[in-house]
Amino acid sequence: xxxxxxxxxELYRRVPSDQMYFKRELTGExxxxxxxxxxxxxxPSVDRAQLCRHDPSWTQKGDESAGVVSLLTxxxxxxxxxxxxxxxxxxxxxxxxxxxxxxxDNIAHAEIITVPHLEKNxxxxxxxxxxxxxxxxxxxxxxxxxxxx
Amino acid sequence: MNVATLKTxxxxxxxxxxxxxxxxxxxxxxELTPHDPxxxxxxxxxxxxLYDLLSSATVTVYVPxxxxxxxxxxxxxxxxxxxxxxxxxxQITSSSVYHSDSIGITLAEIEQLPSAIRRNELDWExxxxxxxxxxxxxxxxxxxxxxxxxxDWDSPHVASDGNGEVTxxxxxxxxxxxxxxxxxxxxxxxxxxxxxIWDEMDEIVExxxxxxxxIWSWLRDRx
Numbered sequence: 323x324x325x326x327x328x329x330x331x332e333l334y335r336r337v338p339s340d341q342m343y344f345k346r347e348l349t350g351e352x353x354x355x356x357x358x359x360x361x362x363x364x365x366p367s368v369d370r371a372q373l374c375r376h377d378p379s380w381t382q383k384g385d386e387s388a389g390v391v392s393l394l395t396x397x398x399x400x401x402x403x404x405x406x407x408x409x410x411x412x413x414x415x416x417x418x419x420x421x422x423x424x425x426x427d428n429i430a431h432a433e434i435i436t437v438p439h440l441e442k443n444x445x446x447x448x449x450x451x452x453x454x455x456x457x458x459x460x461x462x463x464x465x466x467x468x469x470x471x
Numbered sequence: 472m473n474v475a476t477l478k479t480x481x482x483x484x485x486x487x488x489x490x491x492x493x494x495x496x497x498x499x500x501x502e503l504t505p506h507d508p509x510x511x512x513x514x515x516x517x518x519x520x521l522y523d524l525l526s527s528a529t530v531t532v533y534v535p536x537x538x539x540x541x542x543x544x545x546x547x548x549x550x551x552x553x554x555x556x557x558x559x560x561x562q563i564t565s566s567s568v569y570h571s572d573s574i575g576i577t578l579a580e581i582e583q584l585p586s587a588i589r590r591n592e593l594d595w596e597x598x599x600x601x602x603x604x605x606x607x608x609x610x611x612x613x614x615x616x617x618x619x620x621x622x623d624w625d626s627p628h629v630a631s632d633g634n635g636e637v638t639x640x641x642x643x644x645x646x647x648x649x650x651x652x653x654x655x656x657x658x659x660x661x662x663x664x665x666x667x668i669w670d671e672m673d674e675i676v677e678x679x680x681x682x683x684x685x686i687w688s689w690l691r692d693r694x
Contacts, residue, residue, distance in 0.1 A: 355630050362595065451663055
């Protein structure tokens with residue numbers, strides 16, 4: 323059993339420097355796309371800031387062109403219950419959680435999960451959108467940071 | 472759509488975006504002839520503009536709605552291009568990280584999704600040719616609905632969710648609008664206007680034309 327992830331913990335998510343993942347708005351703001359949280363297993367990976375010296379470049383994994391966004395664990399959990407419809411037509415409530423999932427080469431690794439796990443893609447779409455909305459830039463991708471404001 | 476149609480010049484131009492019909496032309500517009508085609512040399516300084524090279528003698532600059540102005544320096548040799556050169560797909564891709572109101576760029580981005588997925592070495596389902604066709608059909612329908620009512624169009628962010636779908640995203644303040652085009656052509660739409668995942672999110676499957684107009688108005692009301 324891994325140590326629980328505290329509500330106060332900051333999480334980092336890598337955003338490749340590719341236009342698929344962000345867009346600059348008229349205001350100059352760089353918006354994070356929902357595609358930055360795509361995950362076929364529906365368990366987006368993140369890194370726990372307190373286990374990587376609060377250094378977002380840890381999450382770049384050597385790719386200095388990549389951007390990094392942060393999320394507060396509490397805000398992820400506060401997204402609320404996701405409802406899916408089971409095969410027998412009943413509503414199933416899924417909570418959103420963050421769990422530690424250390425890997426041999428990354429002790430900070432964690433995952434954003436739903437409990438019970440979402441089997442269907444549609445409800446996950448909502449979660450993806452919310453994660454993108456609460457994400458904040460720590461490091462801008464090279465594609466936009468090199469272009470200036 | 473704010474469009475300023477210009478001929479080439481060796482002096483910098485400052486283009487102002489006003490309302491949707493605002494146009495400012497350079498003083499030398501009528502000096503060019505088909506027998507003396509200019510070599511458009513252009514660079515748009517600033518992050519708010521995109522450009523298309525439309526014909527041998529004309530460079531059209533799309534000035535995004537809401538932008539105050541766009542500076543154009545026609546003389547920068549680094550950005551020189553000949554009159555017969557279309558922007559390559561890669562150049563369009565690089566530019567499209569910025570705000571735009573060009574439907575052409577959106578269509579190009581849809582076409583490029585499979586290569587973007589390959590480029591990123593993602594463990595995603597690719598976007599099939601039929602999905603690309605469905606996505607282009609939908610976005611053209613939506614674009615036509617919006618612009619035929621003289622409303623302003625903003626290009627969406629084009630991506631995939633990793634499951635073979637094409638997604639179109641728009642943001643306006645706290646409002647987020649996303650369309651999903653599935654491989655079977657079914658279109659669904661998610662709107663979001665706050666934090667709560669159910670109380671402040673709504674979903675429409677196969678939106679009608681009326682739905683699309685209402686959705687666009689809802690998005691644009693947040694300007």
